[in-house]
Amino acid sequence: MKAFFDSDIWWSFRSSPVTVISAIVAAVCVFGAMLASVIAPHNPFDLASLQLMDAFKPPSWEAEGDPVYVLGTDDQGRDMLSAIMYGARVSLMVGFCAVVFSTVVGVTVGLVAGYMGGKVDSLLMRIADIQLTFPSILVALLVDGVVRAAVPREVHDQIALFVVIFAIGVSNWPQFARTVRGSTLVERNKEYVQAARVIGLSPLRIMRSHVLPNVMSPVLVIATLNLSFAILSEATLSFLGVGVPPTQPSLGTLIRIGNDFLFSGEWWIAIFPGIALIVMVLSVNLLGDWLRDALNPKLR
Amino acid sequence: MSLLQVKNLRVEFPTRRGTLVALDDVSFEIAPGEVLGVVGESGAGKSMTGAAIIGLLEPPGRIASGQVLLEGRRIDNLPYEKMRRIRGREIGAIFQDPLTTLNPLYTIGRQLVETITTHLPVGPGEAREKAIGWLELVGIPAARERIDSYPHEFSGGMRQRVVIALALCAEPKLIVADEPTTALDVSIQAQVIAMLKTLAREKGTAMMLVTHDMGVIAETADRVAVMYAGRISEIGPVRELVRHARHPYSQGLMGSIPPLDRRVERLTQIDGAMPRLSAIPRGCAFNPRCPKVFDRCLVERPELLDAGTTRASCWLYAEGGAA
Amino acid sequence: MRAAAGSGATPMLEAQDIARHFDVSKPVLQRLIAREGRRTLRAVDGLSFDIPKGTTLSLVGESGCGKSTVARLVVGLYGTTRGTVLFDGQDLSQARADSTQRSRMQMIFQDPYASLNPRWRVVDIVAEPIRAFGLLKDRKAILARVGELLTQVGLSPLDGQKYPHEFSGGQRQRISIARALSSNPEFLVCDEPTSALDVSVQAQILNLMKELQQRLGLTYLFISHNLAVVRQVSDRIGVMYLGKLVELAPAESLFERPRHPYTRALMEAIPDLEMTGRQRIPVGGEVPSPISPPPGCTFHPRCPLANARCRVEVPVMKPALDAMVACHAVEEGRG
Known part of the structure; x- marks a missing residue:
């Protein structure tokens, strides 16, 4: 721990105010979302507590506002602040799982392609190239469409979350694969790997214990930047109505709902979830940018 | 008068763990037409001395004190633009890797002609003829045909020859060459050294030759400065230094070079390694590795002292010596 | 000392006409467009030597001569295109498959920062x-x-x-x-172990390696471009040029009487620390590309002794007193 506070990473973190602020903002977002069920003022999914009388209340500082609903309520009388916190939880969860999915697939493919080389490399990388030629939203829509057609509606609602995670994850892994393959090609020719080969270690063991730890820094950067991208993708899908099921609204779902009332005066229903989304994505992105610079020895 | 004078040069690198002193109290002179060799192990500060002179210290490194004088004029405090002009016209630079000096997008002819017309009062046609002349001089076969490559x-x-031509074509008075032959194979190295030597002699150009290869220095230089941990530990005529080094470090350095003409059972070795800049010992920086260390070395840092034919920063040569 | 040292006639390592070619062709598509054929880099092209137990064989040569490829061939990091390597009398691929045999060979690399x-x-x-x-x-x-x-x-x-x-x-x-x-291990392959080090540290490492050899009875294959270093550690020395051995001789003999014109040129090229004032005549030209080496003796474009025969006929290694030399001039007594 002491070593960490003495390290260059901590130093570069501390000396960049933008990074510190975005870290704090990101932390607030994450905690707010994770602990939504504990700290949110209302439970927007508890149908019993919903009062249609309270529908379309503007934020509390407006003339007709109600201090109980700080950011106002939506068409069904749900507290916006609480809905945003629950929605952020879904968004973050989907984004995080999607990134983990693409990281695991991408790193494995990249490692094997880079280390094995030859035909294996060509085959895996051509698949990645083909994957990259499809816009990720298109891939996600395609996956979602196929699943919708294949399974009955009730089942679909149950697995919808996993479908979204898979759809977003599968469209992003080539980026990881390419980066890891590049670093692996460099590491593979380094002499410490050759020394392990002279001993006769199996390729699997060399990849796992020697190459993998040395190609992970760029992966960390891409994963962070990808998290914000995945959150945005999820929001886009949910906005288009093919994302998470309406029973578990994410930020994207909230924005879609709000979009219907945007021009009838109830602006807060769309704007606040939108701001929450922007703040979350921006802070994660800034963190990713910093991480990229901090881990790049050339810029140090 | 000396062509180049370096006086008490001190280069610092501010870091968050404190200021590192990369060069400390470095002083030497180079006379017109003289070749000064600068040797030392990696991290001794030899390349940094060259970079400080030509005003190309890598940030955050900076000259903290001391002076660099070219023909009596200070050049260490000039603005970037002025220094850039001096760098082409009066001081030529040759680096280890020729690719960093040459612009890959322009033909070598264009780069040579541009340098010549910028610094000398000649037209483009005449400059091109001059460029061909230089390429022939550095031993590029069929220079007239290859100038547009x-x-x-x-x-x-061949690239390193082009770099040398580029450094020489504005006819500078001083060349700072940093490991000019290190990236080359021995047989090519020999060709390039022979050429540099001839050119320096014919054109009367002075040269500061920075290298870790004592053999190259012995063949080329008139005088040698040996550097250790950011300071000059010994300076003197090349013959004296190679044969009768005075400083214990220079003695160890010379002894550890494997001889070509005989097999020795055990090479002389200097135990340990050069200290990091962040942990330079008190007193003489060499004291933990020195076989002749005594009390004074541990507390007081020696200046360059008269040691007969050379000058060495070692208390053995103080009045009264080790007594 | 180990029993292995100096016992029996089986050398620690024996290489018989080993070669390693690399395919350096451009990708198929580019090749078709540019109408180029396949291109082969003959990094090592027919090398034979043996290393008796407890001794050091050094391979010297300039960059691109294939010496590091040989180092990787004899520990199995690369497979051979042609020829056989015997490790203690056993075929290398068999020896590599057996972990006890494999533990008897080890390698030391050049770059201390990457190894x-x-x-x-x-x-x-x-x-x-x-x-x-x-x-x-x-x-x-x-x-x-x-x-x-x-x-x-x-x-x-x-x-x-x-x-x-x-x-x-x-x-x-x-x-x-x-x-x-x-x-x-009993057999150590050392690929330029000191060339990235400062000279005083190089002396430390060379001393250490010699000491370990004496103490443990090790056999070394030592790869270096530095003749002076090689002289300090070797029992025998092989000089390589463009993937081939041009001279293989006991260390002292090589330095006392270098026979091949390239060996002489290499020695001539080393800067003289003793400053006896002798005028060096550097060898002209540069090492040709190993992708399209010159016909005949590959050294002929740079050789002062080259004649018509050298330009067409590839010389083979022939005994010359205690050494083996691949040179028509030496064979004919023109040297």
Whole structure:
């Protein structure tokens, strides 16, 4: 721990105010979302507590506002602040799982392609190239469409979350694969790997214990930047109505709902979830940018 | 008068863990037409001395104190633009890797002509003729045909010749050459050294030759400065230094070079390694590795002292010596 | 000393006409568009030598002559295109398949900054071969052995807890040597082990390697471009040029009477520290590309003794007193 506070990473973190602020903002977002069920003022999914009388209340500082609903309520009388916190939880969860999915697939493919080389490399990388030629939203829509057609509606609602995670994850892994393959090609020719080969270690063991730890820094950067991208993708899908099921609204779902009332005066229903989304994505992105610079020895 | 004077040069690198002193109290002179060799192990500060002189210290490194004088004029405090002009016209620079000096997008002819017309009062046509002349002089075969080739069309050895031509074509008075032959194979190295030596003699150009290869220095230099941990530990005529080094470090350095003409059972070795800049010992920086260390070395840092034919920063040569 | 040293007639390593070609063709599509054929780089092209147990054979030559490829061929990092390598009388691929045999060979590399995994502690780096070959099982025994090895190469057992970046180049090379010794090898391939080091540190490492050879009866294949270094460590020396041996001779004989014109040129090229004032005549030209080597003797464009025969006929290694030389001029007595 002491070593960490003495390290260059901590130093570069501390000396960049933008990074510190975005870290704090990101932390607030994450905690707010994770602990939504504990700290949110209302439970927007508890149908019993919903009062249609309270529908379309503007934020509390407006003339007709109600201090109980700080950011106002939506068409069904749900507290916006609480809905945003629950929605952020879904968004973050989907984004995080999607990134983990693409990281695991991408790193494995990249490692094997880079280390094995030859035909294996060509085959895996051509698949990645083909994957990259499809816009990720298109891939996600395609996956979602196929699943919708294949399974009955009730089942679909149950697995919808996993479908979204898979759809977003599968469209992003080539980026990881390419980066890891590049670093692996460099590491593979380094002499410490050759020394392990002279001993006769199996390729699997060399990849796992020697190459993998040395190609992970760029992966960390891409994963962070990808998290914000995945959150945005999820929001886009949910906005288009093919994302998470309406029973578990994410930020994207909230924005879609709000979009219907945007021009009838109830602006807060769309704007606040939108701001929450922007703040979350921006802070994660800034963190990713910093991480990229901090881990790049050339810029140090 | 000396062509180049370096007086008490001190280069610092501010870091968050404190200021590192990369060069400390470095002083030497180079006379017109003289070749000064600067040797030392990696991290001794030899390349940094060259970089400080030509005003190309890598940030955050900076000259903290001391002076660099070219023909009596201070050049260490000049603005970037002025220094850039001096760098082409009066001081030529040759680096280890020729690819960093040559622009890959321009033909070598264009780069040579541009340098010549910028610094000398000649027209483009005359400059081109001069450029061909220089390429012939540095030993590029069929120079007239190859002048319009791009850098990547030359081999490593040929590229380094082009770099040398580029450094020489504005007819500078001083050349700072940093490991000019290190990237080359021995047989090519020999060709390039022979050429540099001839050119320096014919054109009367002074040269500061920075290298770790004592053999190159012995063949080329008139005087040698040995550097250790950011300071000059010994300076003197090349013959004296190679044969009768005075400083214990220079003695160890010379002894550890494997001889070509005989097999020795055990090479002389200096135990340990050069200290990091962040942990330079008190007193003489060499004291933990020195076989002749005594009390004074541990507390007081020696200046360059008269040691007969050379000057050495070692208390053995103080009045009264080790007594 | 080990029983292996000097016992019997089986050499530690025997290479018979080994070759390694690399396919350096452009990708198929580019080749079709540019209408180019396949291109082969003959990095090593027919080398034969043997290394008796307990001795050092050095291979010298300029960059691109294939010496490092030979080093990788004899430990099985590359497969041979042609020829056989015998490790202690056994075919190399068989020996590589047997972990006991494999533990008898080890390699030391050139770049002390790339040869140690930066994410591992020194103790784990040195212990890796011990664990891989299952030489010791007990954690305490492994730690003790690593401490012993570190002491043997002039480091402290406490250094085991540090990471590679905390060491200087020379110390890292010592760690590399400790790792190589940890499987109790008899045969060490050393690929330019000192060329990235400062001269005073180079002396430390060379002394250490000689000391270890005497103490442990090791057999070395030593790769270097530096003739002066090679002279200090070798029993026999092979001079390589463009993937071939041009001269193979006992060390002293090579330096006393270099026969091949290229060997002489190499010696001539080394700057003279003694400054006897002798005028050196550097050899002209540069090493040609190994992708399209000149016909006949590959050295002929740079050779002062070349004649019509050299330009067409490839010379083969022939005995010349105590040495083997591949040169028409030497054979005909023109040298």
